[in-house]
Amino acid sequence: QLQLQESGPGLVKPSETLSLTCTVSGGSISSSSYYWGWIRQPPGKGLEWIGSIYYSGSTYYNPSLKSRVTISVDTSKNQFSLKLSSVTAADTAVYYCARDITRGNWFDPWGQGTLVTVSS
Amino acid sequence: SYVLTQPPSVSVAPGQTARITCGGNNIGSKSVHWYQQKPGQAPVLVVYDDSDRPSGIPERFSGSNSGNTATLTISRVEAGDEADYYCQVWDSSSDHYVFGTGTKVTVL
DSSP: OOEEEEESOSEEOTTSOEEEEEEEESSOTTOTTOEEEEEEEOTTSOOEEEEEEETTSOEEEOTTTGGGEEEEEETTTTEEEEEEOSOOGGGOEEEEEEEEOSTTSOEEEEOOOEEEEEOO | OOOOBOOSEEEEOTTSOEEEEEEOTTGGGSOOEEEEEOTTSOOEEEEBTTTBOOTTSOTTEEEEEETTEEEEEEOSOOGGGOEEEEEEEEETTTTEEEEOOOEEEEEO
16 A cells, blocks of 8 residues: 655744655555645645656646755655745645646545644 | 636535535536545545546435536535535646535535
8 A cells, every 4th residue: 555754844944944754655656647745734724735746757847936945856765855945934835745646637645644833 | 817616605404405506607618526524524525527426435425517507406404414525627728626615514
């Protein structure tokens, strides 16, 4: 059974870079047809897609965040990572990683999520 | 950019039917997917491609999509169905995923 687990600092200072890693278990991140995505949810609010990556390194991002986002993949570790630069309090959210069922479809399954708070 | 509008809340008695709408411009031309999110938990896919169910999702969950509205229907509602529900589509014009505003389902 495929499982995803987010990890990284729970507190980031304003203007710094948020960095998270998603570890995939129970399957290979190099499986064809699947992308791997990041989605976030501010406290008490809705879901926002951040971006997705293919095992080859091909990426696509939410246009509203594209200038600050970098997603990378490490197939040797079965992991993919998120970097979000110049963070502000508005970036405080639960960050989820999920399998992206080919570009343009749906997300399944999701990781449990990790809360990242932006505060000095 | 493409906007998906959902009612903030829906209330339903146990055993009755809950219908959650997702409105968007010509949404019937897109594939709509639905997620259930219980408090403190990650979203779970309950319907994909308008009306298909992943394995393990009860038949009580069904979906439809036409015109400007997609609908998630929960039949014979149970207390355990109380959750937030989100619709999601792919906006090909701007090349990104869009989620609906979310609907809180309360079981009376």
